Amino acid sequence: MDRTYIGSLKNVSKDVNVRLDGWVQYVRDFGKVVFFVLKDRTGIVQCYVGAPHEELLELAKSLSPDDVVRVEGKIKPRPADMVNKNMENGDIELEAETLELLNHCIPLPYDVNGDPNEVTKLKYRYVDIRHSDTLDNLRVRSVASTTIRNYLTKNDFWEVETPYLTKYTPGGARNFVVPVRQQPGYFYALAESPQIFKQILMISSVDRYFQFARCFRDEDLRADRQPEFTQVDIEASFITEEDIYKLIEGMMVELFKETIGVEIKAPFPRMTYDEAMEKYGSDKPDLRFEMIINDYTENFRESNFNAFKQVVQEGGVVRGLYWSDPLDRSAMKVLEQAASGSGNRFVFVSKSLDGMLTNGPKAVFQNEDWLKEGTYVFSAGNEDKVLPFLGELRLALGEHLGLLHNNEYEFVWVTSRPMFEIADDGSLQAAHHPFTMPDVTDINEIKSNPLMVRARAYDIVLNGVEVGGGSIRIHNADLQRAVFRVLGLSDSEIEERFGFFLDALSCGAPPHGGIALGFDRLSMILCGAESLREVIAFPKTKSGTCPLTGAPAKLFTNQSKELIPIFKQIINDEREGG
């Protein structure tokens, strides 16, 4: 008899014989009758073993949770007063006629109804997946990747793979390195991203490329960061920003519809980087709620609030948030917690309907007639500090006031980032990456005033999460060389690191651009998950270990022997000053 998935039982007529394969969830043993709940990938259903089947009964009594079984029998409606309305398939049960134990399961290593720590769950990840939302997250993620593949293929993109074992490119994230046995002292780097390869594919006339690319970065991890992660990497030739926006907007519409059945609106709003910082205090604004940052600098220029007055007269700014509710004690706590440790300070004031100041330093605000009914939170100082600070307070308040809804999806394009920013040591570094096209026609402008140059780059932000970013690329070798020089690379360094790429740009590179979407983060939002780990089948812990396999591990002796010459060579190179 063919197998039936439990999820399709609702379509099966009563008294029909079916075969179910799956895992035992619970066994309820009453001596002369046994119930057990069977689970497969698609759902659960109760199975009934009654008195007439003596042998079956003995076997059923001996079942343990997560035993793997095959049951055949008839689908029956439950007696009317035995229907369980709280249970999936609670109105039916399978009356078992045969029962086969396919594999016994030892007592599970932890209580699957409890909440064990992360490491225990990762160590027994198969149990965790079987018993948690992760199983369905993997399904949603699979639908997501299929939808994206179909969409891009339909739009004439080719899926092309690029190497994971590649060349170390300094300046970016730390790379994982792989020693090469055949060439002691030489190493591959695991690709941080397919950036250079995808540009070279454009030069190769592939024209439209995509890939689900695994990327590797040896940096410290966070709840939303893994050492290896997946990007939907996209690149196209002879295009502009508008083509990318349209392509991705169409993709998101399809993606949300196919995966979670949500209709999202396109086109998405756009905002410059400056506007995002000014209004939301963030380069990834959460547009699920309004509450923008306002400028109150002029209101305090001549106020009797001396602290703020002084800041303004010294050239600083006063910015603030306003909302129409009075400030309660819990909101106060939220603000204090968000501010603690940041070194930034804020002042708040509330005004009630009858014009009375009800909270905050009332004396200082007594004569400020422009205050409306509601609550203000102000911060004063340098714009560079005040805006991100208020951006954080805004999010904390949004969360506290219940304005961040999980079933709302607000996209925004953030554009026109500065091309360069100043690193800690005072040098210039690329804000996006050094292959981004600057928004100028004259190469000399890049040299004369780099900080004013804007990048033709764009980020796609969803609910305050950066889910992707890209740019129009430089396709001219001279311009690319000029940018490398601004970044402080010498001609010999440029040649050594990027010579091959400059050669490629010189050999018929078309204008091109692209984007990379963080597929794990997108999946996380689609699944409503709180951590990347919930949408990755085999994630690593904070310190980069895999409790399931025990990776990373020391080498076996024979492997170590092969590596000794490699490390000897490194030591020699060091001595020679290489």
Added chain:
RNA sequence: GGGCUCGUGGUGUAGCGGCCAAGCACGCCGGCCUGUCAAGCCGGAGAUCGGGGGUCCGAAUCCCCUCGAGCCCGCCA
């Protein structure tokens, strides 16, 4: 690299200087039970409290070191 928190039977936790060679719940083992819903009832086994050192008459409990985990900052072109 810096800051904070945690680590007690298989799992989750209580205990925070003597009343604890450690209590409870789930799980496990044995028994009873013909309609349960994470079934119920009766009985039983199982941890020297992450590891090491110290203080003290006495340490799961205090101190130091160490290992592991988590969160945040730095970092992630």
